[in-house]
Structure formats: C-alpha cells, structure tokens
Amino acid sequence: MIQPIKTYTVEEAKRKLERYCAYQDRCHQEVRKKLVEMRMIPDAIDVIIGHLIEHDFLNEERFAKAFVRGKFNHKSWGKQRLVRELKLRKLSAYTIKTGLLEITDEDYEKVFDALSRKRIQQLSSEKDKYKKRKKLADYLIYRGWEGDLVYQKVKELVP
Template identity: 75%
Template structure:
C-alpha cells in the first residue's frame, strides 16, 4: 500500500526551507530542487525563494565563498575543480570570481606542495618512473590543480 504524498502550504514550505538554509549555506539550484521534491508548484517556488532571499537565508555570494573555502581547506581541491563545481551549481561569474579570492596564493602554493609531496611518497612502491609520473599527475589533476603547476611539480619530483 502506498503512503499518501505529504503536501505543504507556502507558509510550511517557507519554515521548512528556512531551517534547511540556516543549517548550511545553499545555492539557488539546491533550494529550487528541494522545493520541487516537496511537490511545490512553480509560482510557490518563486514566492518561497523570494522570501528566503529577502530574509537573507539564501545568499549565493556567501554560499560560493563558504564552498570555495571549505573545499580548499578540507578536501585540498584546486581552483579548477572548485570553479567547475560552482559552475555546475549555477553560480554567476561574479560570485565565482569573488569566491576564488577567498583562497590566498601563499596558502594555495603551500597546500599544493604538501599534497603533491604526500602523494609522491605514497607512490614509493611504483618502480616505473613514467607510471609514477602519470599517477601523480592524474591525482593532482583530478583534485583540480592547474595543469602547468601539476606538470612542473611532476617533473621536479620524478626526474
């Protein structure tokens, strides 16, 4: 037997989404998807998103900055991957640029050097220098570090 589908009034949806956005910064795309999952009609979605924006529960610039800082500091993602992920979430070019300014160049270089050395040491059992180079380059590229940085570091670490 199927359970009845829960329906929400606009006021209930506002309260639920206020809590959803207060828990963690969200982008417009996530909020709109959540409202569609709640089976809200497009007009109601616009009303709820307008309410969240007006009361500062939803702020894409704040989301983009927090996302960039968090992914860089906790997952050691490079600017390329952060940019790609923010674009997937529909973040504007202005907010994307602002978010990337949250990452300081000195810290960026330090994290890149630490991450590449750590991965190089993990590859110590690899005897073929070309496979070692490829594995190191693939790892750093996947994490979103710029190609020129990656290939310079690979040449430096695996002569």
C-alpha cells in the first residue's frame, strides 16, 4: 500500500523550520532544500524564508561564524577548505570574509603546527623522505591549508 505524501500548510512549515533552524544554525540553501523536500511551492518557500530571516531564525553571517569556528576547532580545516565549503553553500564573499574573522592568526598558526606535527608522528614508519614529504603535504593541502605554508612546514619537519 502506498503511503500518502505528507503535506504542510505554510504555518506548519514555518513552525517546523523554526525548530530546524533553532536546533543548529543553517544557511539559506539548506533551508530552501528542506522546504523543497517538504514539497512547498516557490511562493511559500519565499514567504517562509522571509519569516525565518525576520524573526532571526536564519542568519547567514551567524551561520558562517559558527561553521568556521566548528570546522576549524574540531576538524582543523585550513582557510582554503573553509572558503570552498562556504562557497558551496552559496554564501556571499562578504559573509565568508566575516566568518573567517573568527580565526585569529595566532590560533591558525598553532593549529597548523600541531596538526603537522601530529601527522608527521603518524608517518614515522615511512622511511623514504620524499614519500613522507608528499604524504604530509597531500594531507595538509586536503585539509585546506595554504600551499606556501604547507611546503615551508614540510621542509622544516622532513629535512
């Protein structure tokens, strides 16, 4: 038996999305996607997003700051990866720049150094210094750290 598809009134959708946004900061793209999944029509989507912005459930600047803090502190992502991920979420250049201000230069260097040293410890079984350098560099670049920083650190840690 086929189950009927759940439909929502605009008010029900507003309440559901208020809870969705209150639980965790969201970007406009995530909210729009959620509303499309709920089978809301484009006019209703615009009304609901307007309501969420007006009542401060949806704020992209706050989202960008929280995203940057979280991914930097917990996953040790570099600025390049953070920018790429925020662009995927269709945030403006200004909003991305504002989000990146959450990271101090001192913290950035500290985390980069700690991550590099931790990774070089994991690579201690690798005897070939060129392979070791490549593995370290690939790892750091994948994490979104700038190439010049990475190659400088690789030369320092694997002479």
